[in-house]
Amino acid sequence: MKTLVKLEELIQVLFSIYLFSLLPFAWWVFLVFFLAPDLSLIGLLVGKRIGAITYNLIHHKAVALTVYVLGALLGIPILSLVGVLLFGHSSFDRVLGLSLLSSRS
Secondary structure: OHHHHHHHHHHHHHHHHHHHHOOOOOHHHHHHHOOHHHHHHHHHHOOHHHHHHHHHHHOOHHHHHHHHHHHHHHOOHHHHHHHHHHHHHHHHHHHOOOOOOOOOO
């Protein structure tokens, strides 16, 4: 089952690349900003609870898809770009076996 879940996540990473290809940005933009969602770990400087909240919010796929769809519906490509990057990055993290953070001590 674990392999199947990782395969599903990999397909989602590939889907994010496809969605990106529909946007009016150069490919280097995807590569440069792909790891940007990990900046949400800066919240750990404030504390474990805040760090977990910021990381989990940024790595939540529903947030990513909502941002992407809003960008598409409102005709704001940069918003769609942010959604695609969040979605692809979150899926890639899960391919690597990384998960959301726990705020428990």
